[in-house]
Amino acid sequence: MSEKSTTSNGTASSAKRTKTAASSAKSTGTKSSSTKASAKTNSWSFDSLGDTFETVRARFDDVPGQLKDNVEAVRSAANETVEVLRNSSTLMADGVRSVNLQILDNAQSDINRLFETTRSLLEAKNLKEAVEIQSEFVQESFQAQVKQAREISELTVEKTRESFEPISEGVTNFYTKVREQRASA
Numbered sequence: 001m002s003e004k005s006t007t008s009n010g011t012a013s014s015a016k017r018t019k020t021a022a023s024s025a026k027s028t029g030t031k032s033s034s035t036k037a038s039a040k041t042n043s044w045s046f047d048s049l050g051d052t053f054e055t056v057r058a059r060f061d062d063v064p065g066q067l068k069d070n071v072e073a074v075r076s077a078a079n080e081t082v083e084v085l086r087n088s089s090t091l092m093a094d095g096v097r098s099v100n101l102q103i104l105d106n107a108q109s110d111i112n113r114l115f116e117t118t119r120s121l122l123e124a125k126n127l128k129e130a131v132e133i134q135s136e137f138v139q140e141s142f143q144a145q146v147k148q149a150r151e152i153s154e155l156t157v158e159k160t161r162e163s164f165e166p167i168s169e170g171v172t173n174f175y176t177k178v179r180e181q182r183a184s185a
Helices: 014-028 033-061 063-123 127-184
Strands: none
Touching: 063 127
């Protein structure tokens, strides 16, 4: 019988090794104290090694199942994140549309103001009145442009924040689920 014999489950049989060591010692006819100590040490270390091997094997037996569960959890979280991105892109498109509509409204207002000023200029009775109308138009236009720029800027920030809020939440949820899955594994 070989010292490396194994059982059907692949673990070393310490009982068979101990018997082999004992029969070897009998066949040589000597049983010194060092042989006894060596047999005890080998027996203990092989038993300990077998127990350690069994513990490690038991831990790794379920690795494929754990990997499958982890992959499934990550896949599910990734799908949820993609859905969040899809919804966020819809919000972003709506935000861009709102900003563009505001820009068009501002342009319409500017055009209306320009035509009113042009009509007033044509109705001016003298040059002094025309210069006053033109000066008033430039001043009003500047103030309107500043106000419109501020409104567009605020609207852009608001719509950007609205569209990125679900992304932030979705990514946070994704990493939370991955961390929870890792912790439970």
